[in-house]
Amino acid sequence: MTETRWLSADERTTWVRFTAVLELLPAALDLQLVTDEDLTHFEYFTLAMLSEAPGRILRTSALAARTNASLPRLSRVISRLESAGFVARSLCPEDRRATNVTLTEAGWAKVVAAAPGHVGAVRGFVLDALTAEQVAQLSAISAAMLKRLDPDGRMLASEA
Known part of the structure; x- marks a missing residue:
């Protein structure tokens, strides 16, 4: 049995x-x-990745x-976005077992409208609270x- 490596006071503060x-x-x-914009962050992120x-x-x-998502979670979100007219599903011509998701013109308009507010929130909550060095560290x-x-x-984020 291995001994538990408890958190130091500094590690605990960092973790909390x-x-x-x-x-x-x-x-x-x-x-x-x-x-x-009546979108969740994940819905916006899905539209943004398609854009x-x-x-x-x-x-x-x-x-x-x-989008760093499981296929079942993504499928539920795509269904909601499809109902709103923001995306369309179709069979993949290269592999009939696969499904393609296309951003519609309405979806493009939605992501364009939502982007400035979202960027403002990302800056306000995260990036503007940090120095350039801290952004690189993060x-x-x-x-x-x-x-x-x-x-x-x-995940795409793992490639960056």
Whole structure:
């Protein structure tokens, strides 16, 4: 049996603060987007990832990797976005077993309308609270954690 490596006082403080960020940041981003654009953060992020794809189209598996989502979670969100007219699903011509998701013109308009407020929230909650050096450190810290959380590098964020 291995002995437990308890957290030092500094490690515990760091962990408690980081946990608070993990809890508070998603709710703050959701609140801004729901209030301003009637979209959750994940719905916005899904639209944004499609907006950056060539032809604004991705296979669901590629979209899942870009949004850091499981296929079942993504499927539920795509259904909601499809009902709103923001995306359309179709069979993938290269692989009839796969499904493509396309950002519609209404979806493009929605992501364009939502982007300024979202960028403002990201700056307000995260980036403007940090120095340029801390932003670089946060990127490096996030990359180090992603190596453990996504060891196979399946998520787009793991590639950056």
